[in-house]
Amino acid sequence: MEKILVLNSIEDNLHYAIIENNKLVELFSDEEKKLTGNIYLGKVEKVVNALDAIFVNIGEKKNGFLRIKDIPEKYYDYFSLKEIKEGSKILVQVKKDPTGTKGPQLTANISIAGRYLVVFPFSNVNGVSKKIESEDERQRLYKIANEISNNNGFGVVIRTAAEGLDEKYIYSEAITLKEKLDDLLLNFKRKRKIQILYTEESLIDYILRERLTKEITQVITNNIKHIEVIRKYLKIFSKRPKIEIIDGDSFEYTNVNKYFKELIKRTITLPSGGEIIIDKTEALTVIDVNSKHFTKSLNQQETAFKTNYEAVEEIFRQLRLRNIGGIVIIDFIDMNSEENKNKILEKVNEEIKKDKSKIEIFGFTKLGLLELSRKRTIKSFFENYVSICPVCGGSGFIQSPRFLLKEIFTKIENAPKEAKEAIIKLHPYMKNYIDKSELKKRKDLIYHIHFTHTDPKTFEITWKI
Structure with a gap:
């Protein structure tokens, strides 16, 4: 499989994209500040027992939200605390960026990530990462994790990138992370003011650490300064990807830009003529699968299975690409065969392995809906690139033209007695709905109708005496 990592520096912003087999599967921009992973010395603003939560001032625009269950017992023991009080300082980490009116989600179960652990x-x-499937390799890495943990007194999780790696690299990184951790805890004990205590070294380091995997076959960048950093991460690779430096916009060069408008669409057409429709609500995302023009199969059940099977790959690509998180409900075309349902679940599990985010599958409901949840920590594509429509307010609907006509007729019927002419300004979409003869039935005036009004929900009438 061809897998390309595209780095795009534009002015002071860095973007990245991942292309798999000529399909865009991931997109990220740093135009909005990413808080996830940052560790702060915060101040407890309010303890709300009814919510089992604490609001913490971390120096950002909105207070962070910390669930009391996200404060481990070992935290209390380490700092010799019996309880968390208002006004006291607290060590917290952002586990989810702020969205909408909500502030960042916090945890006191802090962690520092390296490339391997x-x-x-x-x-x-x-x-050990669940994505490492070899039992022998898992046992080897468990042994390393336990040894590091016992020697240092902290918990350890081995990451996917450590699979097959010489243990000396893992132990070396453990020493580096311990030094960072010791500095962090010492700074927290010494300092009093609200401040950030730990963040990623740089965005390019974060991207390469998290996305430059063994599966990457090519790296494309438009910034020559990236080369030295890329080579640092490639030192242990047995097979290194091709590195290409280009002039201009990397996204334009790799055709990433053409996908932007497509990502706003609700409907995505499948290769064989079927389609998926993505609708997002505040609580969950619903994805509907339709056979549409898929007519190659001999019977309805065969059509249903083939459309559903084809839809799985596109659905999970869209989850990654749009960075959709939370609860996801997929309404597949009804299938009577349990065997076919299991084949769909096998395909789902195959696609999950491609995703860096944690996905939990809950299976099919009695209504044939597939339930799953996807964890995300940074903003979705919609939150970064899409604004709420100023006309419909994000609902996707406006009132029917007949209701607007009813308001116009009422206004005409109550026109001033001395009025002789009416100038009506309407949105162009009303052209096929308004009739001067209908207006004259309400009041015998001279009517001038202009379709120049910008708001389809309202109209404007001026009277001439």
């Missing part, structure tokens, strides 16, 4: 000072967790 993540360390947790207030947790005893020891684990």
Whole structure:
């Protein structure tokens, strides 16, 4: 599989995209400041027992929201605390960026991530990435995790990038992360003011650490300064990807820009003529699968299975590309066969492996809906690139033309007695709905109708005496 990492520097902003087999699957922009992963010395503003939560001032525009259950027992023990009080300082990490009216979500179970492992000072967790499937390799890495944990007194999770790696690189990174952790905890103890204590070294480091995997076959960048950093991360690769430096816009060069407008669409057409429709609500995302013009199969059940199977790949590509998080409900075309349902679930599990975000599948409901949840920490495509429509307010609907006509007729019937002419300004979409003869039935005036009004929900009438 051809997999390309595209880095695009525009002025002071860095964007990245991932292309798999000529299809865009991931897109990220740093135009809006990313808070996720940052660790702060915060101040407890309010403890709300009814919500089992704490609001914490971390120096950003909105207070962070910390669930009391996200403060591990080891945190209390480490700092010799019995409870968290208002006005006291607290060590917290952002686990989800602010969205809409909500502030950032916080946790006191802080962690520092490297390329090969993540360390947790207030947790005893020891684990290995579930995406590493070889049992022998898992056992080898578990042994390394336990040894690092026992020697340092913190929890350790081995990441996917450590699969097959010489243990010396993992132990070396553990030393580096311990040094960072010791500095962090020392600074927290010494300082009093609200401030950021830890953040990623740079965005390019974050992108390369998280996205420059063994599967990447090519890296394209328009910034020559990236080369040195890229080579640093490629040192341990047995097979290194091709690096290409270009002049101009990397996204234009790789045709990424052409996908932007398509990402706003509700409907995505499948190669064989079927389609998926994506609708987002505040609580969840609903995806509907339709066979539409897919007519190659011999019977309805065969058509249903083939459309559903084809839809799975596109649905999970869209989840990654749009960075859709939370609860997702997929309404596949009805299938009677349990065997076919299992084949769909197998395809789903295959696609999940391509996604860096954690996805949990809950299976088919009695109504045939597939339920799943996808964890995301940064803003979705819609939050970064899409604004709410000023006309419909984000609902996608406006009132029917007949209701607007009713208001116009009422206004005409109540026209001033001395009025002889009426100048009516309407939105162009009303052209096929308004008739001067109908207006004359209400009041015998001279009517001038102009379709120049910009708001389809309202109209404007001026009287001439």
